[in-house]
Amino acid sequence: MAKDVLCEVNNCTYWAQGDKCSADQIYVVSHQGKQASTTEETDCKTFKSGM
Numbered sequence: 706m707a708k709d710v711l712c713e714v715n716n717c718t719y720w721a722q723g724d725k726c727s728a729d730q731i732y733v734v735s736h737q738g739k740q741a742s743t744t745e746e747t748d749c750k751t752f753k754s755g756m
Contacts, residue, residue, distance in 0.1 A: 718755040726751075 710726040712719070719728040732750040735741040 712749075714752065716754060716756045718753040719751065720755070 711724050712726040713724050719726050721727040728751050733747050734750050736746045741747045
């Protein structure tokens with residue numbers, strides 16, 4: 706897994722200083738089943754609102 710996962714969503718529970726993600730695991734899904742062609746076709750399911 707990548708050492709440094711960056712995230713700009715500062716209202717997420719896992720957001721850490723320096724735009725880092727502090728989650729133990731990252732879960733990303735596609736809007737189109739199991740394949741995506743662009744970034745816009747994916748979502749981070751790890752997101753958990755901290756506000």
